[in-house]
Amino acid sequence: MDTLFKSKDYLPHLSVDCVIFGFHGHKLKVVLPKLKKVPLCSLPGGYVRAQESVNKAAQRILRERTGLENIYLEQFCVFGESDRADPQVLRDFLVSNNISIAADSWLMQRFISIGYYALVDFSQVTTAVGAFDESCEWYDVQQLPDLAFDHADIILKALETLRLMLDHKLVVFNLLPDTFTMKELQTLYETILDKPLRRDNFQRKMLSTGILQRVEKKFTGAANKAPYLYRFWTMP
């Protein structure tokens, strides 16, 4: 493993972890690789190359670990406690997979992790499997599997940030298909915020933002009880 990740190619002590949110069947979900031969998932993560910007590293790591490309990623927090990663977890993984590594390898030292979150359209995603992973799948954030290190805390913090950002950035844009009903949009907000919202208030607030474009119904001559569809105005 330290021949694959040579210390001179990367910045020591620094890692990146990505929390990728998707929305499906009224559930908020995250993409998690399951590590080979140990009963743990982890966030898709990796290291920053010696001359690479940290944001570019996050994009590359995401592509390598999950197959996802060109995703809008946003930094949200640095996880910098000195005891955040139990080294035994890494040792178990290495032993179980017959990977040898020097005891003083840079990979066995302390890592500060930079957390990124992203939101993707669930229906457009096909995940791939990285070199150290058995699978890479979506999990309900309300029912997370066992996770390595402090990765459960990182997901919680990402979710907190997402809630805080809901009113400020058009992030949910990325979680929905091209067109959607007002009810679908409300369900998404309710799922992220984990609380019911009043339908009339929600609709008024959303329409007043000016970010929604109503899709005109086709005139078929028949009575049409289908709800209006909306799309987001394309960003300039």
Add this chain to the structure above:
Amino acid sequence: MDTLFKSKDYLPHLSVDCVIFGFHGHKLKVVLPKLKKVPLCSLPGGYVRAQESVNKAAQRILRERTGLENIYLEQFCVFGESDRADPQVLRDFLVSNNISIAADSWLMQRFISIGYYALVDFSQVTTAVGAFDESCEWYDVQQLPDLAFDHADIILKALETLRLMLDHKLVVFNLLPDTFTMKELQTLYETILDKPLRRDNFQRKMLSTGILQRVEKKFTGAANKAPYLYRFWTMP
């Protein structure tokens, strides 16, 4: 300098920079040390010790560079471009101050910086001067001095974050003295947001949050035209 900062004591490639906001004379200000013998200020910054949490490092660095203690600091962004710090700036500083340093010293390598911001009560602050600083003073954010590296960008990003947080966290609490008038509170918001606010709307919104406690006026018998004073309810 590399005998003062030994590589084995610190995490390489990782620094912390702090943006300390204060409010005085209707101006938003930041604390900036002026570097010795070069015409540049910098953010109060430093390095993370090998076994120290990143948050604790930020507190320690702030104390060492400015004399400020026990300040509420919040991480807001990682600055991770590979070319963010012009090495010539550091070389000029070292030469001007007759500080010798090995060309391959860890201090001459690339640094990723973790940005923190804080808000303090201007009237309570006495700044001190760090080992490499000529002075340490408050500057108006609208009239910043020349700054080293990407530190002007870091301040701008901190200000953006502060604006975003205004509605969500009781951060302004830290910028004001114990009691204040509604007009003073409005001026603070207007200064941070850099735009005028409607007085009636602002007052209604602030009172509806339930975070303000009106200080009862003393009954003197005379007509009292002084405005009401408010304080924040003590946080639980």
